[in-house]
Each structure stands twice: as C-alpha cells, then as structure tokens.
Amino acid sequence: MNRTRTITAGLLLAAVGPLAACGGGSDPLATPSQAGGGSTADSGTITVGSADFPEATLLGEIYAQALEKKGVSVKKQFNIGSRETYLKAITGGEVDVLPEYTGSLLNFYNKDAKVTSPDEVYAELQKALPAGLTVLDKSAAEDKNAMVVSADTASQWSLKSIEDLASHQSELTIGAPAEFKTRQQGLVGLKSVYNIVPSEFRALQSQAAVDALKNGQVKAANIFSTDPSIAANKFVVLEDPKSLFGSDNIVPLVRDQSADAVKGVLNQVSAKLDTSSLADMVKQVVVDKKDASEVAKTWVDGAGIS
Structure with a gap:
C-alpha cells in the first residue's frame, strides 16, 4: 500500500477524482514561487499535504x-503521490505538514x-527521522497494511494467518501497488519474515x-485494514503473527520550522482520533461518496478542536 505505504486500497479509485480537486492542480514539487507564493511557515501560511x-x-x-479553526492560514496540497514523492515535498520545504x-x-x-x-515504533521513528523533520503526538487511530484473501480462498486453503500461505506458494498470486514488490512491508518482508x-x-x-481479488485473478491482495471493501466483500484479513506490518498509528509529520505553529492544534486532533471514527469517515468518503472536506468538518466540529 501507499504507506508502505503503498496500497490505496479497494473502492478508493472512484474517490480519487473528486478528492484530487482539493489539491489545486499545481505541481506539488515546484519551488514555493512556482507553486503559488510559497508554502512554508516563513510566509505565514502552513501547507498541508497528503499522499494520493x-x-x-x-x-x-x-x-x-483544525488549523484554520485556530486562525492559521492554510494551503492544501493533497494527492501528491507515493511516500517517495511526498517526502521530497516536505524535506524540500514545499509542504509543512503531512499525515503519516x-x-x-x-x-x-x-x-x-x-x-x-x-x-516502541513511535520512539524509534523519532530517532530515525532526518534532520529538519519531526513527528507530533501519535493518535490511537491505526490503519495497517494487511494481507487479504477472499472468503472462498480462506476456506479452500484453510487460511487464518499470513504464514498459512507458505504451503500454497505455487498457486499464490498477489496483487498490490508496484512499490509492494521492493519494500520490506511487501514481497521482501514476506520472504524474509515468512519465507x-x-x-x-x-x-x-x-x-x-x-x-x-473478487474475480479470482489474484489469490491475495495488500489492502489497508480500515478499507470498507473488506466488509463489503466479506474478505478475510489474515493474521500477522510475526508482525511483518507492525504498528501503524496515524501521526502528523511536520517540518521543524513549522512545529511550533501547529503542534498545539494537531496534538488535539491526535488525542481525539481513534480507529473506529477513522474507519467510519473513510466509509463515508469512499462508499457513501460524501465530500472529504464535509466529512472532516463534521468530525472536527464534533471533536471540539479549537
């Protein structure tokens, strides 16, 4: 998935079109002047970006x-691309804040x-970040990469966990975004962790x-654990006993220069956000076709962010 994050999981493609309009259409990796007047905290505006x-x-x-409610001037630069792309934007100063x-x-x-x-993951992440970047408080909300199969395949192959796939390798076709092929939380890890x-x-x-996955063209797919397609299609999420996918709590990634301007508000967001609320909001956007900005507004208002 794309967090690997790589998978932009099922049913999501239909939502990308309307959501992309929120990003404004400018080059996310342009210089500040090219992107429309600057996006760093130095200009008095915080640019919030996102993956695609x-x-x-x-x-x-x-x-x-949430930042706008606090009176912060905000520019939105959403749907930038994969992690490899949007991290270039934040390290280059074109974006100040990203959900990670x-x-x-x-x-x-x-x-x-x-x-x-x-x-432990949060503590190690703080040590691993490059100079100039920091993470604020992590939320309880978690959306992990998952290995998912159809109910029929789970029954036919007696699957409960990822390791059960080992005895069916000769028949195993996996579907996932291209990045999954070369990432540890992907084919590399499947081999090293589960053989x-x-x-x-x-x-x-x-x-x-x-x-x-529905049509049987692949036997397993890498899908985010909060993706509404799992429940809609009665897919089976395989257990991950060796923690290949580990913990994946949502956390704001920010530029050091912008941290003071945003940490108070974004730490409030993290304190309020939980997995069930997130899953419900994703369903509203992806399945119910509600506008992401309206879904976000309802949650921010209801959570009392100020």
Missing part, C-alpha cells in the same frame, strides 16, 4: 480545518527496525486490486 489515496486526503482535510503512519514511515527510514509495539515467495506478483492499484 482518500484516507490520506481526509486526514489532510482534518489537519487543515508510524510503522510504515519508520520502515522507510530504517529497514532494519525490529520493534512492533505502538510506543513466502508468490508464483506471481501483479502491480495493481486501488479498485483494480479489489476487483482482481
């Missing part, structure tokens, strides 16, 4: 609207990290991965 999947855009909206995921970001910066518990090498890997994004 609906949950990330929704979280970006929550951060942006603790375990996936730690794995990006330290592929040898062995910790799995939420607090699993699928017979075939198919690079599939969003709805394509869900459709392929």
Whole structure:
C-alpha cells in the first residue's frame, strides 16, 4: 500500500477524482514561487499535504480545518503521490505538514527496525527521522497494511494467518501497488519474515486490486485494514503473527520550522482520533461518496478542536 505505504486500497479509485480537486492542480514539487507564493511557515501560511489515496486526503482535510479553526492560514496540497514523492515535498520545504503512519514511515527510514509495539515504533521513528523533520503526538487511530484473501480462498486453503500461505506458494498470486514488490512491508518482508515467495506478483492499484481479488485473478491482495471493501466483500484479513506490518498509528509529520505553529492544534486532533471514527469517515468518503472536506468538518466540529 501507499504507506508502505503503498496500497490505496479497494473502492478508493472512484474517490480519487473528486478528492484530487482539493489539491489545486499545481505541481506539488515546484519551488514555493512556482507553486503559488510559497508554502512554508516563513510566509505565514502552513501547507498541508497528503499522499494520493482518500484516507490520506481526509486526514489532510482534518489537519487543515483544525488549523484554520485556530486562525492559521492554510494551503492544501493533497494527492501528491507515493511516500517517495511526498517526502521530497516536505524535506524540500514545499509542504509543512503531512499525515503519516508510524510503522510504515519508520520502515522507510530504517529497514532494519525490529520493534512492533505502538510506543516502541513511535520512539524509534523519532530517532530515525532526518534532520529538519519531526513527528507530533501519535493518535490511537491505526490503519495497517494487511494481507487479504477472499472468503472462498480462506476456506479452500484453510487460511487464518499470513504464514498459512507458505504451503500454497505455487498457486499464490498477489496483487498490490508496484512499490509492494521492493519494500520490506511487501514481497521482501514476506520472504524474509515468512519465507513466502508468490508464483506471481501483479502491480495493481486501488479498485483494480479489489476487483482482481473478487474475480479470482489474484489469490491475495495488500489492502489497508480500515478499507470498507473488506466488509463489503466479506474478505478475510489474515493474521500477522510475526508482525511483518507492525504498528501503524496515524501521526502528523511536520517540518521543524513549522512545529511550533501547529503542534498545539494537531496534538488535539491526535488525542481525539481513534480507529473506529477513522474507519467510519473513510466509509463515508469512499462508499457513501460524501465530500472529504464535509466529512472532516463534521468530525472536527464534533471533536471540539479549537
């Protein structure tokens, strides 16, 4: 998934189009002057960015609207791309704040990290970040990468956990975004942690991965754990007993220069955000086709962020 984060999981493709409009259409990696007058805290405006999947855009909206309620001038730059792309934007100063995921970001910066518990992952992440970046308080909300199969495949192969796939490698086709092929929280980790090498890997994004799983074109797919397609299609999330995917709490990633301007408000957001609320909001955006900005506003107002 894209947190690996890589998977922009099922049913999400339909939401990307309308959500992308929130990003404004300018080049996310342009210089501040090219992007429309600057996006750093030095200009008095905080630029909030996001990855290119609906949950990330929704979280970006929550951060942006919470800051605006506090009187902060905010520019939105959503749907930037994969982690490799949007981290260039924040390290380059074009973006000041991004919603991130603790375990996936730690794995990006330290592929040898062995910790799995939420607090351990958060502590190691703080050590692993490059100079100029920091994370604020993590939230209880968690959305992890998951290995998902259809109910029929789970029954036919007697699957309960990822390690059960090992005896079916010759028949195993995995669908996931292209980045999954080279990441530790992907095929690399499946081999090193579970000794699993699928017979075939198919690079599939969003709805394509869900459709392929439904149609039997792939036997397993990498889908975010809060994705509404799991319940809608009665998919089975395989257990991860060796913690390949670890903990992935949502956390604001910010530039050091912007931290003082945003930490009070964004720490309030993290204190209020939980997994069930997040999953419900993602469903509203992806399944019910509600506008992400309206869903975010309802939550921010209801949470009493000020």
